[in-house]
Amino acid sequence: MLKLRDGIVELYRKVATSLPPDVEEALRNSLALEKEDSPANSSLSVILENVRVARDTARPICQDTGVPVFFVKVPMGLSQLELKETILEATRSATVKVPLRPNAVDSVTELNSGDNTGTGFPVIYFEETRGNTLTIDLMLKGGGSENAGQLYKLPSEELDAGRDMEGVRRCVLDAVQKAQGRACPPYVIGVGVGAAKDQVTRLSKEQLIRKLGDVNKFESLAALESRLTAEINELGIGPQGLGGRNTVMAVKIGANHRHPASYFVDVSVSCWATRRGRLIW
Amino acid sequence: MVGPLRLKTPLSADDVRGLKAGDVVSISGMIVTGRDRVHKYLVENMPQPGELPVDLAGTIIYHCGPVMREKDGVFTAVAAGPTTSIRMEMYEPRFIRGFGIRGIMGKGGMGGHTLQALRENGCVYFNAVGGAAVYLADRIERVIGVWKLEEFGPAEALWILEVKDFPAVVTMDAHGNNIHREIEQRSLGRFRELLGK
Numbered sequence: 001m002l003k004l005r006d007g008i009v010e011l012y013r014k015v016a017t018s019l020p021p022d023v024e025e026a027l028r029n030s031l032a033l034e035k036e037d038s039p040a041n042s043s044l045s046v047i048l049e050n051v052r053v054a055r056d057t058a059r060p061i062c063q064d065t066g067v068p069v070f071f072v073k074v075p076m077g078l079s080q081l082e083l084k085e086t087i088l089e090a091t092r093s094a095t096v097k098v099p100l101r102p103n104a105v106d107s108v109t110e111l112n113s114g115d116n117t118g119t120g121f122p123v124i125y126f127e128e129t130r131g132n133t134l135t136i137d138l139m140l141k142g143g144g145s146e147n148a149g150q151l152y153k154l155p156s157e158e159l160d161a162g163r164d165m166e167g168v169r170r171c172v173l174d175a176v177q178k179a180q181g182r183a184c185p186p187y188v189i190g191v192g193v194g195a196a197k198d199q200v201t202r203l204s205k206e207q208l209i210r211k212l213g214d215v216n217k218f219e220s221l222a223a224l225e226s227r228l229t230a231e232i233n234e235l236g237i238g239p240q241g242l243g244g245r246n247t248v249m250a251v252k253i254g255a256n257h258r259h260p261a262s263y264f265v266d267v268s269v270s271c272w273a274t275r276r277g278r279l280i281w
Numbered sequence: 282m283v284g285p286l287r288l289k290t291p292l293s294a295d296d297v298r299g300l301k302a303g304d305v306v307s308i309s310g311m312i313v314t315g316r317d318r319v320h321k322y323l324v325e326n327m328p329q330p331g332e333l334p335v336d337l338a339g340t341i342i343y344h345c346g347p348v349m350r351e352k353d354g355v356f357t358a359v360a361a362g363p364t365t366s367i368r369m370e371m372y373e374p375r376f377i378r379g380f381g382i383r384g385i386m387g388k389g390g391m392g393g394h395t396l397q398a399l400r401e402n403g404c405v406y407f408n409a410v411g412g413a414a415v416y417l418a419d420r421i422e423r424v425i426g427v428w429k430l431e432e433f434g435p436a437e438a439l440w441i442l443e444v445k446d447f448p449a450v451v452t453m454d455a456h457g458n459n460i461h462r463e464i465e466q467r468s469l470g471r472f473r474e475l476l477g478k
Contacts, residue, residue, distance in 0.1 A: 039450055042305070043410050046448065050416035054360075063348045063360035063414040063436075099359065101348045101436055112434040144365040144388075144411070160476065170476055177472045180465050182365050182389035184411040231475055235468040240411060241389060242450065243464050273412045 007279055008090035008136065013098050015138050015277040016065050018055040022212045023188075023249070023274050027051070030186050030239065030246035040244030047239070047272060062273045065100040066140040068122035071209060073135040080126045083134075087124060091116050103143070125202060134281040137209050141270070148183035148269040149204070150175040151197065155263075163263040165224055168193055169231075172251065175267035176232050181241010184271035187248045188212065189232070192266045194256030200266040207252035208270045216253065225251045239272070249274075285448065291339025292383035294403030302458035304451040306407065311425065311443055312341040312386070316364055318437040319429070320372035327379055334428045335441050337380040341407070344369060344387030346436030348414075349424065356424040358442070360414035363388040366406070374398035390452055390461030399455050406453035408460075420447040 019027075027048055034040040054061040070087060074080055092115040094100055104118035105111070116122065129135075152171040154163045159174055161167035172191055179187075192203030216222035228251040238244025249272075258264070288296070290310030300306070313335065315323070330336055347361035366387030369376075373385065373395045383404050385391070388411035399405060409417060425441040433439075452460040 039305075042448075046410045046413045046416055050410075050413040053419070054415040057415065059415050059418075060348060060360045061414060062412045063346060063362050063418075064364065065348070099348060099350065101346065101360075102434065103436070105434075112436075114434070142412075147365065160478065173472060173475055177468060180389070180468070181461065182367060184388065234475070235471050237464060237468050240408065241461060241464060242408065242452070243460075243467075271412055 004281060005086050005090045005093070007281065008087060008138075009094045009097060011136065011138050011277055011279045012068070012090065012094035012100065013058065015140055015275045016060045016098050016100060017058050019051050019061060019273065020276060023272075024048075024051055026212050026249040027186070027272060030249065033245050034239065038244060039242035040239045040246070043240040043242060044246075060098065060100070061275065062142060062271075063101060064142040064144065065098070065103065066142045066275070067103065067146065068116065069139045069141050069205060070122060070124040071137040071206060072124065072126050073129045073133075074126055075132045075134060076128055076130065078134065083126070084124060087122065088117050091122055136279040136281070138277055138279070139205075139208060140275040141205070142184075142273065145183040145187070145269045145271040148175070148179035150178065150267045151201065152265040152267070153263070154265060165220065167263070168253070168265050169224060169228060171265040172228050172267055173231060175269065176235065176237070176247065179269055181237055183269050184273065185237055185241060185248065186239055186246040186272050188270040188274045189228070189248055189251045190268040190270065191251065191253040192256075192268075193253070193258070194264055195258040195262050197264055199256060200264045201268075203254045203256060204266040204268040207254050208268060208274065209276055210252045212250040218255070221253045221255065225253055290341060292341075293339065294383070297383045297403055297405045298455050300405050300451045300454055301456065302451055302454045302460050306449055306451060308341065308407070308447040308449060309445045311335070311441065312343050312447075313337065314345045314347065314438075314440040314442065315342045316344050316346050316437060317368055318433045319439045320369045320376055322429070324372045324375045324379065334426055337382050339381065339383050341384035341386050342376070342382050343409075343442075344385070347418070347440060349435055349440070356427065358418040358421040358424060361418040361421060362412050362414035363409040365389050366391050370395060377402050377404050386449055390459065396453055396457065396459055399453060400457055403455050405451050405455055407449035408452040409447075409449045417447065420444050
């Protein structure tokens with residue numbers, strides 16, 4: 001597990017210091033659409049320069065290196081306990097080596113553990129798979145954008161939102177309207193629909209792992225994703241919330257089966273610095 | 282294109298009353314960081330000026346929890362972008378009144394109570410580019426000192442920084458203007474149309 005640990009430390013370094021190519025490309029496309037001399041244009045220029053310097057100097061793109069969130073696909077027969085221990089060791093090591101900001105604070109004593117590990121920290125989701133490939137997806141989820149997330153229970157009288165995809169659409173628009181520029185737009189939005197509160201929050205976050213250009217395999221969800229991307233950009237919140245045409249880079253929706261009595265919609269907001277990466281072992 | 286307005290701390294009340302929402306500025310001089318715990322501690326304990334390592338009058342409080350690197354007792358900023366300011370809303374008016382600061386810098390803007398305190402006390406809100414942590418860290422020339430490092434940890438401590446040509450936009454001024462609120466009002470109009478309400 002020693003080599004795997006080193007691999008995960010490198011994954012941390014890559015994710016913290018270099019933006020995925022699809023996200024960087026989306027930011028460049030956004031810049032091209034913003035008026036010269038506007039706050040939107042100057043913010044995006046600084047952002048892209050920041051991305052370049054961070055990569056060239058191997059420093060974290062954002063000082064908030066976030067909560068590390070792991071989605072791990074484990075081949076049958078590999079111990080999840082050992083994998084978890086390896087991830088924790090790699091996290092301690094990466095905190096020093098990258099460096100990552102120590103973000104794990106004991107909710108009761110208020111003491112910072114200093115090494116980004118603690119109870120339920122990092123967040124690790126395991127899923128067993130057939131075959132013999134171990135796939136580790138890591139996302140560094142900043143606190144500011146995490147705070148902008150919302151959980152909805154439909155129907156909602158306030159939003160005039162029923163238990164259908166139109167209701168989902170209303171929830172997503174509401175979440176962005178509430179977030180405004182506070183979570184560093186242009187955003188990537190993940191949406192999870194389903195039966196249980198805990199399940200939809202995970203599902204919405206898992207959507208953020210998807211490449212921005214991928215097309216949802218369900219046609220109606222793909223259509224809703226495109227429609228919401230266009231509609232959110234009509235809100236005019238813009239990069240950094242200072243006005244402009246780019247509020248969101250992509251919307252990604254996942255839907256599970258639900259209980260007849262329940263219809264939960266969770267919206268996860270990711271900042272422009274959507275930092276994710278994959279290690280295949 | 283008109284270049285940014287150059288500001289040098291410490292700032293006077295007249296300096297900041299001359300600024301208006303929308304001004305692009307470039308800041309040099311001493312500023313301090315302070316986020317959730319610094320605000321809570323200072324507002325609850327209201328230490329006398331002599332009890333703090335630095336005089337806060339005329340300076341800017343930067344909502345930032347940086348990543349710092351220490352070598353031989355010298356700190357260097359590795360990454361130092363702004364954090365979300367609205368979390369400090371319940372403390373900020375008392376902070377502005379109590380410590381004579383002339384600027385607040387962060388991201389996302391603040392609420393009505395802060396806006397009122399800006400007007401009453403002669404202070405402005407600067408929006409720094411969120412997430413541009415490396416670019417902004419490179420505008421920190423020197424880490425002058427740090428306070429409460431052990432107790433609050435590096436992200437929450439009060440760092441005393443010397444910055445040069447630090448870019449920001451005045452988004453809330455001392456005359457009651459608030460760009461964040463204007464944009465929210467405009468987007469609310471479109472939001473209602475999209476919902477058919």
